[in-house]
Structures are given as structure tokens and as C-alpha cells.
Amino acid sequence: MCGIIGYVGKRKVSQVLLHGLKKMEYRGYDSSGIAAVSAGGLKILKSVGKIENLERKYSETPIEGIAGIGHSRWATHGVPSEINAHPHKDCSGKIAIVHNGIIENYGELKSDLIKKGHKFISDTDTEVAVHLIEDCYDGNIEEAVKCALPKLKGAFSIVCLSSDEPEKLVFARMKSPLVVGLGKDEFFVASDVIAFLSFAREAVYLENGELGIISPEGLKIYKFSGEEVKYKTSMILWNADMAEKNGFKHFMLKEIYEQPASISNTLAGIITNDGFSFSDAHIDLDLIKKVRRISIVACGTAYNAGLLGKYFIEQIAKIPVDIDVASEFIYRESLPCDDSLFIVVSQSGETADTIEAVKKVKSKGSGIIAVTNVVGSSITREVDGVIYTRAGFEMGVAATKTFTAQSLVMYALALYLAEAKGILSKNAIAPYIAELKLLPEKMEEILKNVKNIRRVARMFHSCRDFLFLGRNLNYPLALEGALKLKEISYIHAEGYAAGEMKHGPIALIDCDCPVVVIMTKSFLYDKVISNIKEVSARQGIVIGVASEDDMEAESYTRVLIKIPSASPYASAILAVLPLQLLSYYIADVRGCNIDKPRNLAKSVTVE
Numbered sequence: 001m002c003g004i005i006g007y008v009g010k011r012k013v014s015q016v017l018l019h020g021l022k023k024m025e026y027r028g029y030d031s032s033g034i035a036a037v038s039a040g041g042l043k044i045l046k047s048v049g050k051i052e053n054l055e056r057k058y059s060e061t062p063i064e065g066i067a068g069i070g071h072s073r074w075a076t077h078g079v080p081s082e083i084n085a086h087p088h089k090d091c092s093g094k095i096a097i098v099h100n101g102i103i104e105n106y107g108e109l110k111s112d113l114i115k116k117g118h119k120f121i122s123d124t125d126t127e128v129a130v131h132l133i134e135d136c137y138d139g140n141i142e143e144a145v146k147c148a149l150p151k152l153k154g155a156f157s158i159v160c161l162s163s164d165e166p167e168k169l170v171f172a173r174m175k176s177p178l179v180v181g182l183g184k185d186e187f188f189v190a191s192d193v194i195a196f197l198s199f200a201r202e203a204v205y206l207e208n209g210e211l212g213i214i215s216p217e218g219l220k221i222y223k224f225s226g227e228e229v230k231y232k233t234s235m236i237l238w239n240a241d242m243a244e245k246n247g248f249k250h251f252m253l254k255e256i257y258e259q260p261a262s263i264s265n266t267l268a269g270i271i272t273n274d275g276f277s278f279s280d281a282h283i284d285l286d287l288i289k290k291v292r293r294i295s296i297v298a299c300g301t302a303y304n305a306g307l308l309g310k311y312f313i314e315q316i317a318k319i320p321v322d323i324d325v326a327s328e329f330i331y332r333e334s335l336p337c338d339d340s341l342f343i344v345v346s347q348s349g350e351t352a353d354t355i356e357a358v359k360k361v362k363s364k365g366s367g368i369i370a371v372t373n374v375v376g377s378s379i380t381r382e383v384d385g386v387i388y389t390r391a392g393f394e395m396g397v398a399a400t401k402t403f404t405a406q407s408l409v410m411y412a413l414a415l416y417l418a419e420a421k422g423i424l425s426k427n428a429i430a431p432y433i434a435e436l437k438l439l440p441e442k443m444e445e446i447l448k449n450v451k452n453i454r455r456v457a458r459m460f461h462s463c464r465d466f467l468f469l470g471r472n473l474n475y476p477l478a479l480e481g482a483l484k485l486k487e488i489s490y491i492h493a494e495g496y497a498a499g500e501m502k503h504g505p506i507a508l509i510d511c512d513c514p515v516v517v518i519m520t521k522s523f524l525y526d527k528v529i530s531n532i533k534e535v536s537a538r539q540g541i542v543i544g545v546a547s548e549d550d551m552e553a554e555s556y557t558r559v560l561i562k563i564p565s566a567s568p569y570a571s572a573i574l575a576v577l578p579l580q581l582l583s584y585y586i587a588d589v590r591g592c593n594i595d596k597p598r599n600l601a602k603s604v605t606v607e
């Protein structure tokens with residue numbers, strides 16, 4: 001949450017900052033600000049609302065310099081307002097900082113600093129950091145930041161600018177992401193590479209406890225303890241095009257349409273001639289043969305993909321799997337089990353709760369692998385191995401293509417485990433792999449036929465409540481369908497295991513309540529039909545998502561959305577597409593801000 005950026009170079013500094021902030025708006029978007037040092041000293045521009053408001057201010061009062069810093073905010077401490085927007089400055093007005101994260105001991109630091117005569121104007125935790133730096137300042141900004149850092153507790157990445165050294169930025173990372181971009185005679189530092197994709201092809205990912213300096217002379221990185229770090233540069237694999245809408249009305253729609261490609265790419269990364277390979281995950285085959293339990297931990301949509309993974313792994317590899325949302329897992333007394341493997345699923349690799357879960361697992365000495373989309377993200381540095389989804393950059397706040405890519409990885413992992421444990425032979429796995437290769441084509445078919453889904457969206461966009469039901473592999477899809485609808489359309493929606501409906505939610509059903517039932521063919525089909533009948537008997541409106549070859553489905557449902565026929569496993573990856581599209585078109589008819597839903601941020605870096 002919150003996006004921070006810094007730039008040193010010859011381009012128009014504020015334009016680079018504004019461009020970067022717009023690209024990172026998905027991280028937070030209630031207010032924003034930039035700072036640069038010109039002949040008249042440190043200048044700051046701030047604005048509430050979208051970055052466009054800040055751009056408007058900039059066009060009226062441009063500020064420029066050799067170096068500059070910027071911030072887009074997702075409020076934690078203090079309401080969205082110009083006063084609380086970053087950059088924050090010290091009492092002298094010479095030093096400014098931007099910050100992402102939470103400074104947990106800001107209360108005590110603030111009282112001490114007030115006693116020393118510092119004047120605070122905002123309600124933020126960030127302001128203590130700049131006053132602390134001022135307190136340490138003796139003409140050298142680098143030394144002042146080094147002196148202030150050990151006093152800060154919590155999660156933070158900061159970038160600091162001083163009007164006494166206007167060509168230099170000092171930055172530091174502790175638990176919140178920060179990456180440096182290396183251009184030709186220009187340097188960037190930001191929460192995410194997306195901020196400088198158009199300008200730099202090489203990046204240096206900072207580790208926790210590292211501090212860096214960029215100036216026209218180059219980049220230096222030190223440990224907080226003062227020792228210089230020999231940093232490694234990485235090529236940036238994403239390109240600037242991924243951060244453009246390319247003719248689509250919203251990023252979310254573009255990303256829904258990118259799913260055939262994202263599935264092909266993810267598959268290409270893990271498939272071999274006759275099976276799967278997870279070389280980056282460093283999965284030890286001897287350990288896998290001994291694994292007695294798998295625990296999956298994740299949040300939000302990634303949790304739903306993890307839950308689908310539980311069904312895949314239990315049914316295919318016959319290994320018991322438990323699953324937790326990370327925010328519960330970290331404070332739960334989880335009982336240790338020998339020979340267990342943990343899997344964390346996180347699109348961004350930066351979710352604070354999931355990172356804490358990883359730390360908890362590591363402290364107990366269990367093996368842990370991550371399924372993530374972001375190379376070099378915090379989680380990848382903490383785990384024993386990584387399986388990358390190759391979905392490309394996901395800009396829409398509502399996750400779509402990463403959900404299907406994560407689901408695919410979980411399915412492939414289940415097959416891999418089954419083979420490693422001798423449950424399925426290579427020959428037996430071949431037809432599953434053949435079917436996986438058909439997924440992109442089947443997804444294309446769904447995406448070509450959205451007319452019916454748009455019609456359904458127009459029919460039900462004004463309903464106040466929705467229920468989503470599914471059994472077994474389709475239960476996680478019901479959760480995901482409901483999550484998508486509520487986050488982008490603000491319609492109340494609940495996802496339920498279809499068999500659980502009669503234990504409570506059935507009370508909600510009446511003639512105004514659409515009930516989306518994922519009813520693709522499986523061994524539980526008849527039981528799902530019974531659940532549908534229970535809904536219809538109470539005048540509920542059943543919207544079915546069924547397989548193309550299901551000739552009975554029409555007779556059970558008021559409205560029907562069909563998807564290409566496939567095995568129950570492959571159907572579970574396909575059937576989420578109509579749910580994503582339904583949410584998208586409902587939100588669009590309602591005129592919602594689809595790519596930036598209220599109160600949400602893409603990367604949730606606070607607990």
C-alpha cells in the first residue's frame with residue numbers, strides 16, 4: 001500500500017514522478033504529492049484524490065530539480081487530506097521524505113521529539129521519521145538517515161531529499177518493498193518496477209536493513225550497520241506495454257482477456273516433455289515422498305486459489321492439506337507436524353500477513369515454498385523455493401489472471417506430487433497434461449461469447465444481494481465469484497459451499513436474490529441439482545454456470561451461462577472466467593471505478 005518513488009537524472013523530474021505515481025496508483029490512491037529542490041529551495045505539491053488532481057496542480061505551478069520524490073497514499077494514520085499527504089517535511093523545511101509502511105513506535109518517538117521542540121502538523125506516523133532525521137542532521141543527509149533508522153520500529157521504506165544536497169536521494173528498506181532502477185545516467189527508486197518500466201531495464205532489489213544513495217555519481221548501497229553492500233543487478237522481464245490498457249476500457253477487462261496467454265506462459269514455465277518441473281522451487285523429491293501434510297497459507301483471491309489447490313492435492317496426490325488465511329494463521333497455535341510442507345500463495349509477494357506467516361513457519365523449521373507472480377518480491381527472499389506464475393504484470397486491483405495462473409500451478413503441483421509419490425505414473429499423467437494444453441483455447445471460446453454474460457449483468461445489476469454456490473472444486477470458485485462481485489461493484493455477495501446453504505444462508509433467498517450456482521459436471525452434480533431445487537422452491541433466481549454438453553441444466557435454472565466441456569479439474573480453472581466477466585459487467589453498468597475500487601489497494605503491505 002502506498003507507492004513511493006524517487007528520481008535523479010536529466011529528465012523533467014516531476015513528470016517522471018507523476019508518471020511513476022500513475023503507474024503505482026493501484027497501491028493506493030486517496031492522495032498524492034511530489035517534492036523537488038529548485039533555486040528557491042524545497043518545493044512540495046500535494047493533492048487529495050486521484051493523481052490527475054496532482055497533475056493539474058503541477059501544470060499550474062510546475063516544480064523541477066535534479067532529484068525529486070513522490071508518493072501516492074492509502075491512508076492508515078490520519079484521514080486522506082493534503083496535510084496528511086506525503087512528502088512530509090521537517091521544521092526547517094529543508095528535508096522531505098516519502099514513506100510506505102507503518103512506524104509502530106511513532107507515538108513514543110513523537111512525544112520525545114515534541115519535548116525537544118519539534119512541531120508536528122499531520123496525524124501521520126511518517127512525520128516522526130522526518131523530524132527524527134532532522135534531529136540527527138549535521139549537514140550530511142546520508143549520516144542523518146543512518147542515525148535515525150535504528151530508532152524506527154515497524155515496516156517502512158523511505159526516500160529522503162534535502163535541499164542542502166539537491167542532487168542526492170537517500171533511501172532505506174525495512175519490510176516494505178523498494179527497488180532501484182538503473183537507466184542511462186539516471187536512477188530511479190520505487191516501491192515497484194512498474195513505476196520506471198518505460199525508462200530502465202535493470203533493477204537492484206533492496207534487502208531489509210539496507211540503505212542506498214543515488215546521485216549523478218551513481219548508486220551505493222550499505223547495510224544499516226554501515227558496511228557497503230556489493231549489489232546484484234537483475235534484468236527487468238516485464239515491459240512497459242503491460243502497464244497500458246491497449247484499447248480495453250479497464251485493466252481488469254484487459255487482464256481477463258489475457259488469461260489464455262497467461263495460462264500458456266505459466267504452463268510453459270513448469271512443463272517438460274513428459275511431466276512437470278519446478279526447478280526454482282527446489283523441491284526435494286526425497287522430502288516430497290515423505291510429506292505427510294501440506295499447509296497452504298494466503299489471503300483474499302490467493303486464498304481462494306489455495307483452497308482450490310487443497311481439493312486438487314487431496315484428490316490427486318492423496319496428501320491431507322490444511323489451509324488458513326494468513327492473518328489468522330500467524331496468531332493461531334498451529335501444531336507442529338513432522339514431514340509437512342508449507343505453500344504460501346501471493347500474487348504480489350508483498351502481502352504483510354503472508355510475509356509474517358512465512359516468518360512463523362521458518363521459525364519452526366518447516367520447509368516452505370511460494371507461488372507468486374513477482375520476481376524479486378519480499379516473499380521470494382524468505383522461502384526455500386519459488387514457483388512463478390507467469391501471468392505478467394497485474395494492474396487491476398481485482399485479481400483475475402493471477403487467480404487462474406495460481407490455480408493452474410496448484411493443479412500441476414498436485415499431479416507432480418502424485419507422480420513423485422507413485423500414485424500416478426507418467427503415462428497416467430499424460431492425458432491431464434494434454435487437457436491442460438487445451439485450456440487457453442477453451443478460455444478463448446468463453447471470451448468470444450460474452451454477449452450472454454453482458455445480458456445477465458444488465459438483468460441483475462441493481463440487485464442488492466447475491467449468493468454464489470458450489471460444491472467441492474467449485475466451492476473455491478463460489479468464494480472467488482462473490483469476492484470479485486463485492487470488491488468492484490459494492491453489491492453484497494456471499495460465497496458458500498452449496499451443501500452448507502441450508503444451514504443459514506437459505507434464509508436470505510427470495511425473489512430478489514440471484515443465486516449463481518457453479519454446476520459443471522462432477523460426481524456431486526445430482527447433489528448440486530438438489531441445492532438448486534431448494535433455491536428455486538423459495539423463488540430464488542438461479543443463474544447457472546454449466547458445461548456446454550449439459551443438456552439438463554437449462555431446465556433447472558432461470559438463466560444459464562455455458563462454458564466448454566472439460567474434466568472437473570480443468571472446469572474449475574475455466575468456470576471462474578464467466579464469474580469475473582459477470583462482476584466486471586455488473587460493475588461497469590453501475591458506473592463503478594473498476595480498476596480502483598474504493599478502500600482497496602492491490603498490495604496490502606500492512607497487517
Ligand code: F6R
Pocket residue numbers: 299300301302303345346347348349350351354397398399400483487602603604
Ligand atoms: C482480490 C485481491 C486480494 C488479494 C489479496 C492477497 O481481488 O486481489 O484479495 O488476492 O490481497 O494479495 P497477494 O496475492 O498479493 O498476496
